[in-house]
Amino acid sequence: MISFQNVSFSYPDSERPAIQNINLEVAPGTLALVIGESGSGKSTLLRCVNGLVPHFSGGSLQGNVRVNGLDPVQATPKVMSRHVGFIFQDPEAQFVVDRVEDEIAFALENFALPAEEIRMRVAEVLDLLSLKALRYRRLETLSGGERQRVAMATALVMRPEVLVLDEPTSQLDPKSAHDVLETLVRLNRTLDLTVLLAEHRIERVLPFADQLIALNVKGNGGISGPPRQVFAQTDITPPVVTLGKELGWQPLPMTVEEGRKFIPDIESRTPKSETIPTPVSQKVAPYLQIHDLEVHYGNQIILDGVNLDLQQGEILVLMGPNGAGKTTLLRTIVGLLQPAKGKVIAGGVDISNKRMDEICRAVGYLPQDPNALLFANSALEELMITLRNHAGKMDAAGEQEADRTARALLERLGLINQADDYPRDLSVGQRQRVALGAITVTKPKTLLLDEPTRGLDYGAKQSLAQLLRGWRDEGMAILLVTHDVELAAEIADRAAILKQGKISSCGDTSRVMRSSVRFTPQIARLFPDTDWLTAQDALIGIRQIFS
Amino acid sequence: MIHTWAWIGWLISALVALSITRNPLYLFLILLCIALVGWTQERRLSSESSQTQNLLPFSPFKFVLVIITLSALFNAVISHFGETVLFSLPEWLPFLGGPITLEALAFGAINGLVLGGIFAAFTVLNLALPVRSLVRLIPRAYYPVAVITSIAITFIPNATRQFQHIREAQAIRGHRVRGLRGWLPLIMPLLVGGLERALGLAEAMTARGFASSEGGNQTSQTRLGMVLGLLMLFGGWLLRLIEGGQLLGIGLMILGITLIAAMLWSIGRSVPRTNYNQEIWRFRDFLVLIGSMVVISAFLLPIPWIDQSTLHYNPYPILNLPGFDPLIGAATMGLLIPIFIIKPK
Structure with a gap:
């Protein structure tokens, strides 16, 4: 179905090839998982399948790609769109209109298929993906999992032989991710659809994968084969x-x-768990205390009496399904939202009614999208701007001191060699660390992080974990919101689960994570x-x- | 669902009523009707949604209030006519100096009511109709334009949300807007993010088989026809202004419009595209249209038993109570018909 023979590709003006000497075969009806670190060429490989590379990206492609007997380079993406359905990481970014049904029909209308056939295909795909109830809904009112299923429907309505997905579950909680993957496997098995998908959270997809493609392993272009065989040769x-x-x-x-x-x-x-000695944390007064916090959006209660303590020198991981109120909790702590009831105490001071810049000197908050923070010409300047925001006008000595502080932090973040680089040119992981630097350069005693591992590869996650552990050991109190169960297991001193605006369990990481199958x-x-x-x-x- | 053309009829009737009267009582009544339809529509959409986010990125009610207030204040400081002087600004202030009168304030507020009403009517239409229905009104010859319009309309709420995220992200690193340079941290990520999103969307559309070259095939004949049609339309309009040339002018204008329509049809035929979801005109759409016609008739047609002089109102030189004809008030209720058709789930 898909065949790559000695395929190499370089983007325009790029010194090194994005993929090099790739050889692989994917048989019809296979579910193939593509893995590799950021920058290993996963997205490039996927885009070769429908001709987006090189038609959309430019650059030079060597070797032979064949998909269902067609050469995507010769055929162009327009022709390939009938054979290959492509789903991007962020489904929202690929929607053209505003309603589920219209979005699904868009490509078919574009191909001028008869109205009767479009009606039939739309009905068929709505049924296949259990989207009938959402048919007339506006896209902005859908949840993340629902949007991803609509994105799948827009691809499947073309009746492709191949479905290509670029990190389809990166923004979803474990349950939504599982639902999306189950749908994918059902399509793969019932329609004999060939599926090629790239994913960083390998453990989510591996149970369903027939074939594994690992890119850029130990300097090689890539290896492909049954998962067992490939895993024997890779560290990821x-x-x-x-x-x-x-x-x-x-x-x-x-x-x-x-x-x-x-x-x-x-x-x-194995000794039973009660006999295993667990490290006893020193009992100190909590630095951040959240008392009976209640937040409303209109008539809806988003947070319903949340109580949570965070001690200095501790990493508390907060998990929960999409829409449970995790981000709302973080935004309320830093004063972006006003609670209807309750208060937040940091270092013994009630910060509920303080000005946001005062709160943020004590409590740093890294939002989900680091790009919203970055606008300066260099990584160093990003950190300097935060210092200037808080200090007001600085004299020459102040500027020198700020420069020293910012450089020291960049060193620690592993970014000193990128100090003068334009932040948006950096990799996802590096960009995340620049944003983290811009937040923590004022040395807040508490740090709140919202989904910091979105789109991060294994290596980037490890360096983030190491950084957070280091800060924790120096006494920082860290509240980490994440869907990444394996990272949570690795890093958490304590864990909590937020469901429908309430803390459903909180305490010992092992006990909390075992309390819900989705978070185990x-x-x-x-x-x-x-x-x-x-x-x-x-x-x-x-x-x-x-x- | 109410038919797109029935909604368009409703919009036209609201706009006609808003643009004809300056009577604040009628204007307030129209605005109230529009607000009630909008509120029902929003309730219906909210009942469908499992998400907590607002359907509109800002409160239209607050926005209309701001428009009315700003318009009243602006007129009060610019226009110094009227007899009821509230206070005076020093004469040495250029443009602004002079008496601030109640009449100028009222005149500005009336203009604000009209502007607010127009904004509210379009907001309701935006809530009621999917983007696709609006875009289908664009001639097929301009299909790429229709797609771009569709993207632009859906892009605005996204950009507004993105701006909100950026504003918050900058605020938590201690940023406060001071002067023009203070906007840089807000505008730069919005622009760069917008460009990145546009590129992502272009890639997604390419992957779904949309090619930019799919616009209508404009041959030299169709191009010439369009130019001729436009020239005839313009020439006819000019002729109408000349004494005795009115009939010829109208004839030329009709000929020009026909030629343009024929060219659009001809170009549209070469655009391979299907409109699969043809809307069905139902009895309820007829009711909405009748309601709209009632409103237009009451405000526009010389009906003998309606006192259309009450439509006109001028607060100058001294503020007086506006007149009110209950028949016009009752006719305005025609705008409310969609409420009985839109049912929250």
């Missing part, structure tokens, strides 16, 4: 596979269910009777048992 692996590789399990387990086969031997020798990491599902949450925890635990 989900926790169960990491553990399996470390412990030499054969055949290498791809899912928690497969991993359980290797457990009996370990489980019989792979290792916790593999070893339900232990306190282990990450592959590292499990390795240490198992080695202790066997030694």
Whole structure:
């Protein structure tokens, strides 16, 4: 169905190729997962399948690409759009009109298909993706998962043989992501649709993948094959596979269910969780206290009596479904929203009625989209601007001091070599760190982060985790909102779950994460009777048992 | 769903009524009718939505109030006519100096009511009709223009939301707008983000088979025909101004319009495109149209038992009570018919 032979591609004015010497075959009806770090060429590879590369991007393509017998370069994206459905990372960015039905019919109207056929196809695809109830809804009123399904419908209505998806679940909570992936698998199995998708959160997709394509592995262009075979050669692996590789399990387990086969031997020798000593955190007075917070939008109650404490030197991870009120909580803490009831205390001072710039000196807040913060000509200037905003006019000595502070922080963020670079030219992970620098350069005692790992690859996530741990050890209180269960397992000192505006559970990370199936990491599902949450925890635990 | 053309009829009747009368009582009544229709429409949309975000990025009610207030204040400081002097500004102030009168304030507020009413009527139409229905009104010959219009309309709420995000993001790093340079942190991310989004959308549309070259094939004949049609239209309009040339002028204008329509039809035929969702004209659409016709008739036609002199009102030289004909008031209720058709779920 899809074949790449010695394919290399370079973007215009780029010194190094985006993909190099790619050879792969994807058989009809396969669900293939593309993995690789940011900049490894995943998006480029996907765009070669429908001819967006090189037709839309420019640049030079070498080698042969064939999709269902067609050469996308010769055929052009217009012809390929009938064979390849393409779904982008942000579904909102690809919508042309404002209503579900109109959006689905847009491409068919464009191809001047007879009205009767359009009606039939639209009805068929609404049924296939369970979108009938949303047919006349405005797109802006849909949830993230619903929007992603509409985006799938707009592609499937063309009856393509191939569906290509670029990180389709990156903005979704675990449940919505699971629903979208289940729909995808159903389409793959029932319509014999070939699916090619790129994703950073590998553990979400791996249970469904027939084939794995890993790009830029140890300097090679890419490797492709059955997941087990490819994982043996790459370091980007989900926790169960990491553990399996470390412990030499054969055949290498791809899912928690497969991993359980290797457990009996370990489980019989594993001490139950209550006997495992857990580190006792020093009990100090909470730095940030949220008391009975209530926030309304019109008649709707978004936060309903939220109580939460955050101590200095602690990372508290807040999880919950989309629309539960997580972002609203963070915005209320920093004064962007006024609560109907309740108060927020930081360092013993009630900040509920303080001016926002006063609050933000004590509480730093990194919103979901770092691009909203960045506008200066260099990374260093971004940090300097925040310092100037807070300090007012600075004299020469003040400027020098600010420059020293900003450079020291950039060093710590691993961005000192990019100090003079234009922030929007940096990678997603680097951009995220510049934004983090612009927020934390005033050294707030508390840091609130809203979904900071969106679109970050494994390496970028690790460096962010390391940075946050470092700040935590220096006494910063960190509240992290995330859908990334595996990152939460790795980094959280405590965890909380927010559902329908209420804290449904809060406390010990292991207990909270095990309280809801959707928020349970792979290792916790593999070893339900232990306190282990990450592959590292499990390795240490198992080695202790066997030694 | 009310038919697109029925909504257009409703909009035209509201605009006709707003532009003909200066009587604040009628204007207030029209604005109230529009607001009630808008409120019902918004309630219906909100009942469909599972999301908490507002359907409009700002409050139209507050906006109309701002328009009325600004218009009243602006007129009061610019126009110094009227006999009821409230206070005086120093004479040495250029343009602004002089007496501030109640009449000027009232005249400005009336203008504000008209502007607010026009804004409210378009807001209701925007809430009631999907973008696609509006865009379908553009001739097929200009299909790419229709698509661009559609994108532009959907882009505005997105850009407004984006601006809100940027404003908040800058505020939390201590930014406050001081002078022109203070807008830079707000405008730059909006512009760059807008360009990035436009590029993303262009890529998505390419992936969905939309090619920019799909506009109508304009041959040299159709181009010539369009130019001729426009010339005839313009020439006819000029002829109408000359004594004795009125009939010839109207004839030439009709000929020009026919030629332009024929050329648009001819170009449109070469645009391969389907309108699959043909709307059905139902009895309820007829009712909306009748309501609109009643409003237009009461405000426009010389009906003997209606006192159309009450439509005119001038607060100068001294503020007086406007007249009110209950029949015109009752006819204005024709604007309310959509309320009985739009039912919240």
